Amino acid sequence: MNYPSIRIEGAILSPDILARIEDLPGQKPADFGLDSSVKVKDEIVRAWADAQDYWRIFQRKLETLRPELPATSETRQQWVVPLLALLGYQIEYQARAVELNGKLYNISHRAANRAEAPVQVVGYREPAGLDRKPENATLRMSAHAIVQEFINLNEQLYGLVTNGRVIRLLRDSSRLIKLSYLEFDLDRIFTDGLFSDFAVLYRLLHATRLPLINESATESWIEHYHLDSLESGARIREGLSKAVESAIRDFANGFLKHPTNVALRESVVSGSLAAADYYKDLLRLIYRLLFLMVIEERDLVFPLEVEQKRREIYSKFYSILRLRLLSEHRYLADHRRHDLWLSLQSTFRLFEADGPGQKLGVAPLAGDLFHGNAILHIAGCTLGNDVLLGCFRALNVYEHPVNHQLIRVNYAALNVEEFGSVYEGLLEFEPVFLNHGNAIEFNFAKGDERARTGSHYTPDDLVQPLIKHSLDYLIAERLKAPNVEAALLDLRVADIACGSGHILLAAARRIANELAVVRTGEEQPSPTAYRAAVRDVIRTCIYGVDLNPLAVELCKVALWLEAHNPGQPLNFLDHHIRCGNAIVGFVRKEELDIGVPDEAFATMPGDDKEIVALWRKTNKQDRKDTRQMRLAPAVQQRLEGRLARWNELSALPERTPAEIETKKQRFRAFTESSDAFLLSQMAAIPIAQFYLPKTLENNSRMITDSEFRRYWVDGLTPQSEGTATALAKSIEKRFFHWFLEFPDVIARGGFDCILGNPPYLGGTYLSGTYGYPFCYYVKWQYAPAGLSDLVVYFVRRIYELLKVGGFAAFITTNSIKDGDIREDGLEELLARDGQINMAVRGIKWPGRANLVVSLVAVHRGIWRGKRFLDGSEVPTISAFFEPYTDAGAPIVLRANEGAMYEGYKPLGDGFFISDAERDALIREDPTNADVLRPFINGQEISNLPDQLPSKTIIYFRGWSMERAQAYTAPFRLIEERMRSARASQNRPSNRDRWWVYGESRPALSARLETLQRCFIIGRYSKYLAFSEASSGVILSESLKVLTTDRWDLYAVVQSSLHEVWARKYSGAMKQDLRYSPSKCFDTFAFPEGLSHSANSTLAAIGERYHKHRQFLMLSLWLGITDIYNLFHARDLSPALVSKASKKTDEEAARGYEGLLELRRLHCELDQAIRDAYGWQSLPLDNGFYELESLAENDRVRYTISLAARKEVLRRLLKLNHERAEAEKTAAKPEKTKRGKKFLSPDHEPIEMFAEES
Template identity: 40%
Template sequence: MNYGALDVEEFGSVYEGLLEFDAIVAPPTHAMPWRYTLAAGKARAASGSHYTPEALVQPLLQHSLDLLIQEKLREAAEGVRPATKGRAIPTEAESKAIQIAQTDALLSLRIADVACGSGHMLLSAARRLATELARIQTGQEQPSPNARRAAQRQVISQCLYGTDYNPLAVELCKVALWLEAHNPGEPLDFLDHHIRCGNAIVGLTRPEDLSRGIATEAFASLKGDDKPFASALRSRNRQERTVANQTTFEFEPASRTDVRNLGVAYEHLRQMPDHTAEEVEAKGVAYRALREQASTFRLGQLADLQVAPFFIPKTANNAHLLLTDADYRRYLRGTQELHTAATDLATEVSIERRFFHWFIEFPDVLVEHGGFDLILGNPPFLGNRGLKGAYGDAFLNWVTTEYAPAGAVDLVTYFFRRIFRLLRPGGILSLISTNTIAQGDAREGGLAVLLDEGGRIHHAVRSMKWPGRANVEVSLITLQRAPLNSWPALLDGKTVPQITSYLDDDENGIDPYLLKSNANQCFQGSIVLGTGFILAPETARHLIDTNPENSAVIYPYLNGDDLNSSSDQSPSRWVINFHDWPLRRFSSAEWEELTTEERERIELRISKGNVVATAPPDYNGKVAEDYPECLSIVEKLVRPERQRLNENGEYVLRSPLPELWWIYADKRPKLYRAIQDLEHCLVTAHTSKLGSLDFASTKNVLDAKLIVFRFSDYGIFGLMQSNFHLSWAWKYRTSMRADLIYANNRIFETFPFPELTPKMHEAGLTYYTFRQQLMQDLNLGLTKTYNLFHTPDLTATAIAKAAKLNDRILAEDLCTRFRELRSLHCQMDKEVAYAYGWPDIDLDHGFHAQEYLPENDRIRFTISPAARREILEGLLALNHLRYAEEQAVLANQS
């Protein structure tokens, strides 16, 4: 490879590839000396970081930096020569003044990437801004390479800022910027004050955050904490904050002066020249002096003291190291010296966790400039389930507190919240995100909060496949903080009136309510948590043949894959189920050894229907030990997994999973009570491509990958398989890719049902019967059947290939039957429309592109986008009406 021919971005991608590896120093052996090698690591991938393809960078720049450049140039020109001035051509003096004003305006931009990696996005921004700057400075449309390079050096040293959690990434970013901006005969820019290492979302943002004090949530009891001690700290802190909130409080004037002086000093540092080696050295000396001065260190200590309690174990041994709110405010007021063991520990924790206090790291921006003009980025993607494993309980407690109401959501949501606070008024964020940012809790705790606080999305791409290796669907979002410009809103390349937090153009922009009438009708299936419970069919048959009594605890086990892939939705596996039974009965001798109080406590728990591990000797109910063959399997395969220990000798899993190892993690008793009188019930896969529904036997154990409805009526089936319910489900879904994840509370419990009609029942039954026979004839499951259903210009060849048919005549007949199935679906939708009282809606069934799906797979046989919009508006209005009626009833009852 000719490394000399690589450009800066190619170097960056090569270097960033090194971030995927861990350095290994191998000690010498009798055969080998000391060795240094690289081994594939998991830390970067586990943190959700990915290199950003150019195809995603350019749209972000186009709808953010390009707009800012145009705005700055226009404002600068009008500041010199107002647009209302009569003469069309400016004078020479005016032209010169405009040139100076526009140069200053462009160099006044403050641009950051808060997860900068090797600097790819910053490089792209530098080139875009430097090209325009060189045009202004030279008066040429195509400036020379030397002019561009000089402009790039100015832009990089004056305008760009970056952070990354990975220290190596920070160094790579500086190298990339040096290579881009290097002028022959000049030293490398000083960048240490602009490219920094730290956790961008853990720390304080602005100086006024110091006055917030210590949050009571910092003392939540986490794994390994002393619960009574943590509880006492919470009570004390809550009481202290109540007192503090009753008075107006600001940190003392000396700290305010320190903050102000730090901003001025950093602004002076930014303007220091660095054209010679001596100037670069002087700039470095000045920077280090600012970092090390007592006032800066004190501000850092105060900020650390506020964040550190989230990360310090709450144990009695740490009692003298854990400050509560009153302690903190004494330090803040300056009435207590900061040189204590508690402040020292806070500093240690800050260094270890890489706290990043933005107003201290970049005071020239956060204090002097009011915030960033533009923050670009590709923040890490990491789903809520991966957060705890990658970052720990303490981190999760911090982000869910700092970024409330966002709970445990994708990591990128917290970056949106933090970045928005870093913007100056009128500033812009332009980010790549997982498409979950517009769904569920992530939307409510992310984009919805930003729009409520005065933000406006003016550019978004709802969902597109990541161009690289990462198997994820992403969204592109550009949002401005108030005051707002009048830029047109572009959604998926189309001009729309507005873009909501759902990344659609719905004019209502309001959320549905949970409806009391829908409660206890929809459930998630059982969470087994232990593959040892699951049996192959032949093992289940053998256990039952050997001992027919085992049939009482061995059940067919239906999951989402079976539902969607089997032509008759039959389970492919079986499962052992000990329900909520005790493990065994006490022997008479053991029972006698218990105290009266202990025996009464056990009997009381049983009478209340609570689980006990061991029952009284005369207990008439079943216990797991009554089925020794099955219990032996579970004890051998499940118990070791449930009772794993960590390095401290504690159970890895939460209580009571290790103690009640023979019982499912979540038995879903409400679910099975709800369906116990039904022969079959309606189910859908929790995650699916198409949201298809079917009926399942209530004699099955229904897996957690199923959503179960307490309905067996074909009218309800027709309603929920209709495009009315499916449109609602897709609107309020939560998904990281293109799949529909059916969230009970967001979809079902908000959906306003109509009164069922006999014709709905008839249409649902006809459709269901026809569909099931078609699936049986094809030997295809729901997913493959609906793939054909949604295929335009469906051919006999396509059907024969999907169903592995050799009979072409049969396949030709099946084409006709698919057309009939579509016709039956249209009829089902029409009956639902009549049930809602909306017979005049033009459903316009056909093959339509669904804008919320990926470009390469968005054609569906469904209602038109216009009909979908009208239906969603009607359903939302009906939801609000039903909610108001329910609240009125509750008010009357009270």
């Protein structure tokens, strides 16, 4: 049902609550304080009759008053107080203002029987209404703002504000992201006799809905409905992406299948219309619909002055709501008719720049979204009513998952969060045309764009802390300026991986709120003033870049929605929201002095080595005599002219569609001018050399340093094939040179604030996703960084773009503080005068992605303010996210090298054979058993109770083909399965030696041949847990292998002392420990005595610990992860053991005692290792502690105390430095490959990990 008098702003309630209010909890007579024999409907009828009488009396009273009087007393005494009495309120007048935080709040009334809830009543004829500060009055803000700020600061959760014309229920907005209220138009209810609307008012605003006491506010019915609405909103967001996907597919195929759209089908068949271009039109169609549905429901189509008659014409004949309502009647879905598509296009034309909308009072929106050519490929097509109404139905309603009731989507409350969910869904698909004989189908191929590029939509709960610890500081500074409005609008804020614009919107809202306060003088500005401020902030302060053009378009739509004001066109955003690769390009023109680096001529897969060598040699020769680059006067003039033209462009007004079009044309001239062409071409040269294949075909297209400098220093005009190729490559790969794209920002030193959730993608995936040229480029551009993670390059680029005194605040993988990612990222920022002022170590991602993330804010330059780590104030924050400064990084110790390896990497499933194949091979020739080995991986070690291999693999070591062929049948199997599979490998050894593992680890094999056992741990594991393994098993590359069979060394690495070191220096993946030997083993200082001989005491406790743990796993039949889940459970009990193991009570009781024994053994092991270091006086205090480096929902561990962990780390780092210095002075190491030992001067092996005789 439609309720024309009811308006919902923000997320206070969802519209479906209105439709099903009678069926919700809290709607029985007793819930309203009525006798059980009284029907609620009858009571509403009686209240309606009485309220109509009060309304008529009040209206007659108004006729007797002079028109200029606000009628405040009459409104209160003869209308509002009696009306609220009918709703069960005991309203008491407040003669004195209430003081809160040094401010006075003139609240006119309080609800005495509802926890003193504020009720602000102003005059029916008050010109300021509810949303403006009264003129010639002592009040400092509007009536709405007074109540809103009062409940934000006070303990009341809800309040009422009314002028007799409308009444609003307000909720504490400090707990919500945006302004939220429920409004009833009393004028319309009682003038038009809207009983149904009054019934809803009664059921939602009755006094019994509000909290009786503040302490139990969350238990009130209205809060119950609010929370239910939030849950419903989450369900709608989940479904919106699917609805959009369905609508796009149906629209697409509806156009393709309609018999009259012959030209469309021919363009697809001929290839002149690509699936991506068709998809872009369909997306714009969806964006148009979403945009219009939102502004219609928010009543933002018309300026206030447009008369009601015109509004009704739009509503009846042109509105999107009309089609939405029609879509609910399935009988109208007639495939023989196509008038509704024509009708929809008529609606679109109202909003185009030269459309007929002005005659109806509809101001054109224009811009790219409502440009006449925005949906060019489908505008002239025909679409059946059945398809159009089906698509509208998908976008209009969703089915409640519990009661299966159809609920209309609340587009009035749609914000960028919903657009974010759409963005998240759309990135998972790639559009394709499928040919089915004579028919063409549009569909989505399941792609991995989102996963490949590391993109993730960001929940707002994670965004607000970023703003609080960065942008808020900058705003506070601006509020002290002589001209506060100008100072606020002078802020420059960016997101360089902006996605759907969610983070930019949050920043814009924050600045706009302060701007609106300054402009109005009200601390709670009206929605109108706020929207105007948002529009100005987005126009001047907000910048965004994203590599995905679909995301860029979506971001602009989200910004347009937030900035829309009735009667005004869409902002021009093309110059501020750009498509490009934010991390590939130069930030400042001074970087050009680097020239063409020698690294650009590295040999990559597919390159001709001779050509590479020639060009590298030439480039090195060119760079020998280079001096500091001085730009040619003509070049400098072009750069200065570009900045001047940008400033002129930015100053152009945007009040009308004509002005927007002028600005668009000026921007096109700016980007397509000869100067822009030449500068972009010249800037592209150094980076393009990385991307250009070094082949005979490209021999004439490469450019070395001397030619590059001639263009910039001598002013030579680029006209060669090489410069044209460089420009083409820059366009293809979307190089983004910040000094050319945003010259105004770079000219002022950079951005004031950069916020974001930059993509993260592990280094091993970078080459497959972005290619080898990208990898070589970023290693050079962001040296000394290696290929640790994509997020490193974003963090480094973000910092480069900041001005001194600026802030960067971002959400990132929690590995930002670990290992290479920390060294390449945060430590580089701190070395460049950055200071961390806020960090949160680990938060479980609220959305679908299985992630644990960290939050961090960095200030460029000295920070004299407060610092917060996990919400607590601390004196300093290190790159490890610790509240103290470390005494340097740990150093690799020669004593440990060659002891730990990564397992074997077969590089092909063809090496694995079934049990039947294994048995058949051995029956055929028993000697085949020589090349058949059991195989085990990390998951099996973590999850299988017996930790025994479950697969068999063929293993030819590193043999030659001739030797491997001696095993005829196994070799034949491998040839059949692997020869063709390896043919496409880039690495020659993997391609040519297809019978050998991709990584055959000869050094590991040599070590294992001397041992009976070894110890292994998964690359990723929830807990640090080394396990014994047979040296004859093929161990997967997902395992790290400690090549010793000494139980005393096992005891050390299994101890809490090593676990503390590993967690700090090795890092994590999500919640799991990521065990990196180079970071946490090669640097670990073992107790000194172990380097000369085994320690029998440690060996005994180590073996006993392992054997007992193994017994527990087998007896409870639980994997090692499950065992340690119980081990660390604070509430461990026989019942918990029974639940986890599915064992009998008796078996579970024994398991419980066994787990307690494992804890005791772990304490004994830790103390023995401590004593081996000679630290007997250090109390370990094993017990249950919360580790702040872990996510909040799973951070309790049975371990040594937090104080002990900190002290152990300090002592181990000190010991590491001492050992490293001793090794440095004792012997100069020979350079060898990993796996071969450093040798002492007399070439004796280091004893601790030497092969035992």
